[in-house]
Amino acid sequence: MAFRVLIIGGSVAGLTLANILEQYGIDYLLLEKYDAIAPQLGASIALLPYGMQIMDQIGLLNRLLDIGEGVDCTLLRGPAAERLKDFDMFGDWLEELFGTRMTFMERQQLVQVLYDHLKDKSKVLTSCAVQTIDQTDGQVQVTTTNGDVFSGQLVVGADGVHSRVREEMWRHEAMSNLRFDVEEMRRSITCTYRCMFGISPKPEQHILNHTFKVYHHNASYLCADGPMGNMYWFAFFKNERQTTGRDIPRYTAEDEAALLAERGGDALFNDIKFKDLYESRSRATLVPLEEFVLEKSFHKRVVLIGDSFHKMLPLIGHGGNSAIESAALLADLLMDELQQNKSPPTNASIERALSTFDRRRRPRTRALQQASLDLQQLEALEDPVKKFMMLRVASSLPFEKLALLGYIQSVTPSHTLHYLPAPTRKGRFPFTDGGVQVDERPTSVTLTSCILLLTLALIGYFTSQKAISDSIIPVYALWVVESYRPAFLLSPLSL
Template identity: 40%
Template sequence: MTFLDRQLALGVLYDHLTDKSKVLTKKGLKKVEIEDNGVRVTTEDGELFTGDILVGADGVHSKVRQEMLRLSEPGHFPPETKAMPCDYGCIFGISNPCGNIKAGSYNGVFHHNRSYLILGALHDRVFWFHFFKLEKRTYGTDIPRFSKEDEAQQLKKVASDPVMPGFTFGDIVQNKITSNMTAVPEYTYNKWHYDRIITTGDACHKFHPITGHGGNAAIETAATLTNGLVKAFNKSTSSTLSSPQISSLFQEVQDIRYKRVKDLIQVSHDQQRVEALEILSSSL
């Protein structure tokens, strides 16, 4: 298994698009309006876009989900955002080649209430993750957001942790190119869609990244949605789908994906508990 910079992966995908004109950047979502036969979106720079459906793949702080909640009838969505739990934080980064960490290598390091993933990437760059348990479980809007000062203090605190024979985490940090610190909420919402709007990826199911399931699950949900759309159009006698047909399709996507997503979120959470030596049997 070899890691590479996300920008490189996106570049490969972009280079293979046949119609690049449909990829628009810096188009933050401002407002969504549901019409009789479609959806209208206003961007932060004032442009208007219309379409049959809106798919929100815009992450844990999804603006599309916020707009779904705003547009829906009172009580349609349970107050799930406030119940979103978070037990861990993460600092992830990339470092220049260091030590004997070569492309394709994988090192998992267990410590009490913290753990590490040290991964050899393309050109022997080092991709690394430092996971740590928060002082207490937080929920929703109380989930912390970290500053660069918070990040520096946490990195200093654990710099002496050994991650390989004769090699500390601080040795890797000294060679870092970039890093970021974030909280790691873990959840799947009970409702992923409303009318002609559906969310995917972290906007509806968020994993602890320790297993790598998050990105894969996002791809699986997108593929399930695509397959559902193709199937629905093949069955339809019209070139468009009605709102009830779309709602039914979106619910089918959620029904197919929900249990698998929920189970894998628990698998990821349990793996972090093992690697942070929280489970008694893990530390014996």
């Protein structure tokens, strides 16, 4: 009996998996509920180095660099559009460290490129919305809303945050485990923020290849260059209260209008206000921002990847890149099983592979989810401490060093495909499953250093001593960061 994977969902995660399986020689069918691949939903996506290196391995790097726009410089601005910090070398540093820089493109374009790269497009079926999933010994059957039935040995739910596959998986879990509470699982999906994302023409005053991040109370903005004279923008807003599960709202045109009336005057950059971008938009959508990483990503022969399994705030860009990474890891684990066994994988071997997938993905995606949440809370200036840290302390630090250190720790513990050639673009830091290890410093020393750093910032702020903020704080902050390096063990930086 042959081994076939049924992929549910034809967006980034599903089509990435389809491309890898095709190149691995693993049979699959992809079922997409819409009547066309790559519908225009008005969203953009930023490919980070750890997502781009998988695109490189499957042969899409040059095509994506052609249609995307790389980030050269990132500019930080405060509530009055005042300058906080400019990362002039941000793009160059990313490329030197990891081989590629952050690259923005329309999500529709990425999906289209992934689809076009498939050799056998008969494996992709549209207008196939899932109704039920049934599992028998060694086989899974998917029945669609139009009555078609498809059979395979594994179902992969890549159908997004409102996943039908996830609901079916939970239904089967509840049937076999009376203690399993589906409603409790739904309530683990939370929503604290909402986002309006859109595409507008670049303002005349805008400098090419520059990305702006703007901080307001309970709101933050990300405005990035896109190709063909477009600007991609994201406006993040904290909700009045957190909602969960079925209570998470869906927004209407009236909600958009109310939000614009409330926040349209927010200053962004170069005399541009939020309402200026919105009013010149070609597309814009207001959506809730769900957050979760499920306690378990699979049940028997059904597994979830991408937003159906893990969803995080999008301000760093980890969501789409994590979906690509999940697809790559799952494909490698399936290939491992098929290489080791000439006969089709048994229930035990499938469960072993999916358990490994679950064990490796949950810690990584939880760390990325928490990092995204922490940064969102800071950038939205949610309380006086966070406001002071972002507007006063961070602007006095060598922030680009801290940002790159964070990127190193999030980018390098990534997965590269084991059965395809290594990425052609390489930087100073290798992509490894283990990541870059940072030597531990005693907690007491780190805490004392941070307290002293904050004290210097407070003195500089309340006494208006620019000598402190312009020279002493950057030097001391540089020591706090760089003294971790083993190469400086015998230097004064290690003291």
